[in-house]
Amino acid sequence: DTEVTQTPKHLVMGMTNKKSLKCEQHMGHRAMYWYKQKAKKPPELMFVYSYEKLSINESVPSRFSPECPNSSLLNLHLHALQPEDSALYLCASSQDLGTTGEQYFGPGTRLTVT
Amino acid sequence: GESVGLHLPTLSVQEGDNSIINCAYSNSASDYFIWYKQESGKGPQFIIDIRSNMDKRQGQRVTVLLNKTVKHLSLQIAATQPGDSAVYFCAENKAAGNKLTFGGGTRVLVKP
Numbered sequence: 455d456t457e458v459t460q461t462p463k464h465l466v467m468g469m470t471n472k473k474s475l476k477c478e479q480h481m482g483h484r485a486m487y488w489y490k491q492k493a494k495k496p497p498e499l500m501f502v503y504s505y506e507k508l509s510i511n512e513s514v515p516s517r518f519s520p521e522c523p524n525s526s527l528l529n530l531h532l533h534a535l536q537p538e539d540s541a542l543y544l545c546a547s548s549q550d551l552g553t554t555g556e557q558y559f560g561p562g563t564r565l566t567v568t
Numbered sequence: 569g570e571s572v573g574l575h576l577p578t579l580s581v582q583e584g585d586n587s588i589i590n591c592a593y594s595n596s597a598s599d600y601f602i603w604y605k606q607e608s609g610k611g612p613q614f615i616i617d618i619r620s621n622m623d624k625r626q627g628q629r630v631t632v633l634l635n636k637t638v639k640h641l642s643l644q645i646a647a648t649q650p651g652d653s654a655v656y657f658c659a660e661n662k663a664a665g666n667k668l669t670f671g672g673g674t675r676v677l678v679k680p
Contacts, residue, residue, distance in 0.1 A: 458611070485666060494673075495672075495673075496657050496659075496670030496671060496672060496673050497612065497657075497668075497670055498670075499667055499668065499669075502666070502667070510667065544611050544612070546611075548666055550666075551666045552666065554600050554617070554619065554661070555666050556602075556614050556617070557614070557666070557668060558614070559604075559611030559612045559613070560611050561609070561610050561611050562610075562611050
């Protein structure tokens with residue numbers, strides 16, 4: 455199984471809502487990532503988790519709160535988002551944080567903030 | 569700042585022809601480069617990678633060339649097929665933390 459799954463596929467939320475994005479992998483990978491991708495732009499790294507601990511936060515606003523409950527799951531909690539946060543949110547995983555670790559991406563959650 | 573970028577935003581190619589996608593990078597300390605393919609509605613899919621101590625690597629119908637002298641990376645797709653239509657991103661992987669920095673992307677359109 456080389457699949458990274460993400461739920462939901464689409465999400466529409468108001469600026470006062472609280473929602474969560476979920477990501478799951480069963481490849482035994484110990485590194486997991488959140489990326490943000492705006493339309494017609496490349497993915498931009500947000501967070502990196504290694505062995506369930508936050509390793510990198512790319513200066514992401516606190517309205518985005520990641521969580522790694524176990525080695526297979528990665529969540530992104532959303533609160534008080536702005537319309538400019540509308541984007542495709544991609545989750546990825548890799549075996550570890552080695553420099554040549556291929557990252558496997560999920561299909562993403564398309565988020566619209568109204 | 570350090571960046572990975574692409575020369576051509578859109579490439580139209582006839583089915584059966586070869587495609588070449590180019591990418592320039594500026595971080596000479598990068599030691600690993602990757603090409604990803606992203607189809608509409610999907611996440612990026614790994615195509616091929618190359619380490620900085622190599623100048624060429626071949627896969628199935630794809631070849632990646634790395635010219636460190638001019639900091640240039642290219643992806644060649646042989647006998648381009650309709651299923652190759654997608655956006656292609658080059659990315660560099662920095663030494664620490666498996667951080668990927670993506671280039672701007674090139675859309676490849678395959679004409680029948």
